[in-house]
Amino acid sequence: MERMKLYPSYKASYLPDMGSIPAHWGEQRMKHSFVEVDERSITGDEEMLSVSHITGVTPRSQKNVNMFVAETNIGQKLCRPGYIAINTMWAWMAAMGVSEYEGIVSPSYGVYKPINETYNPNYLDYLLRTEVYQAEYNRRSTGVNSSRLRLYPDRFLDMRFVCPLRNEQDQIVRFLDWKVSQINRIINAKKKQIALLQEHKRAVVNEAVMRDAWSTRRLKTFLTESKDTVGDKSAEFDLLSLTKGGVIIRDVSTGKGKFPSDFGTYKVVRAGQIIFCLFDVDETPRTVGLSKNDGMITGAYDVFSISDIEPKFLEYYFIAIDDVKGLKPLYSGLRKVVNIDKFLQIQVPIPPITEQQSIVVQLDSQCVGVNKLIEKINTQIALLHEYRTRLISDVVTGKMDVRGVEVPQYEEMTEFTEDIEESDEDVEKTEEDSC
Known part of the structure; x- marks a missing residue:
């Protein structure tokens, strides 16, 4: 865990869940930095983008997408680098981010264009998906239950977001990119261990149940x-x-x-x-x-x-x-x-029933150890995710002062992910999904 270094002085934030922020930081409504736009694709040839609470805005081609794919992308909303894209149905879970890509998103998504350079896009991308703002999206969303909640443009643009000086945002981004890359490297190594264990288990099962x-x-x-x-x-x-x-x-x-x-x-x-x-x-x-x-x-x-x-x-x-x-x-x-x-x-x-039962006993015995090891590694990954989330939140909301930290040269590393838009653990499929 990083040693916590506080800012010299703090003041109360407008957001109830934020607590205090550095005394020299500002808070401004999003409408002073972004405006909603609705530009549509004429050809449908642009890269389709995915918007997730896990990874923000990324090309859908990089995802394991488990959802309906339209016959044509003509009429989809254009999204450009530096724009905010919000998955309207999942905004209450902070399914949003600042795009690094030129592409298109669903017409039902919210797209917002920057009107000035108040924010470093990468700083804002880190900030948008923190827990404190997720709670605020939830409060500002309207609907009868979680599956019907929507965060409408006027409610989003009226929100206040912390706003450090631009050079301080730049330093925060340098620090977090470095630390997040370190954490991602460890996570990826553990995911490779799991992949090897799963491949071994698949080979064992396949050999046991596939007989000519x-x-x-x-x-x-x-x-x-x-x-x-x-x-x-x-x-x-x-x-x-x-x-x-x-x-x-x-x-x-x-x-x-x-x-x-x-x-x-x-x-x-x-x-x-x-x-x-x-x-x-x-x-x-x-x-x-x-x-x-x-x-x-x-x-x-x-x-x-x-x-x-x-x-x-x-x-x-x-x-x-x-x-x-x-x-x-x-x-x-x-x-x-x-x-x-x-x-x-x-x-x-x-095979005969007695052989079926023997195979099941054999596979249960061989797989139990592998499953326990995979579960242990997944627990370690979950703790690393928790640490990464807390570190990002503490730094972008001013709970930790990194202005004097010297960032060394490092290799940028993203986490290997299989998240879908949204993840299969979060989505209940319905009869309509199978139509």
Whole structure:
């Protein structure tokens, strides 16, 4: 942790969550530095940009995008270097940033053009996604619940933002770029460790469940679709989510994530049933999971009861298929949907039940150690993320004085990310998503 050096004197901030700011810093409304613009693409040939609370504004080509892709980009909003872009639906989570790129964003996004050079664009980019301003976006957004919250231009432009002198902003950016690069280097090394462990696990699973010598059976002979919905009893069910870590229970009490206003169409899930996501199959991080719990899950997914086969063997088999996105040849349409009748015709290699059970025991034993190690490294990464976030916040809001810090030469490093617009952990898919 950096040794905290304070400014000589402080004063109260206009923002209740900010506390104190350096006495010589100003606070000004955003409307004095930016104005909303609405320029549209004529050709649709510009780079499509993604706007995330994790990485700000970046080219969508660098992302694992798990969302609808329009047939044409004509009419999308233009966004230029130095402009602020705000993902309107996710502004309450600070899904915004200052663009370094020439490109286009969704017509529903807010785009704001600088009218002076008050702010260093990189300083402002750091500042916009700090927790103190995220809380203020949330307060200023309007809507019946989190999934309907919108931060409208007048409410954003009326916000006060801290404003150090420009040369001080420049030094803050130099310092943070250096320290963030150091942290990112450590994070990337740990992510490489995880990638190697996951590759090893994939090889072990694939070798165990893919055998040419076994006879095959169609999926429809041991899967029965379950279409029961929760209706008006959603309060009696835990909310489940399909993730790379399996089928998990979502904690809705935190308010994190985007949920529908009505869960009535969500499907009932019983422990031991298997869940498939049969659309966007090549972008969805994980398309299969065996549930250990009763609960409910979005109606966009397909839920099946299993008979006459070891359920965990079937899950391991489809995880191996999913790791290479083996269902891609079966999908069709813009949303890359796998027709359920076609899906149930898939031939699956099946060993005798005793061998299935033996394989499951073997894989559970081999994977448990790898999973624990991956979990440990992910915990370390989470702590590094927390430290990086706190460091950025402390420096850009004046809790830490870096004016006298000499920044050495260093190699700039960004974090390897797989975030989507927004992340799969934050978005609940709906029936409309699969259309």
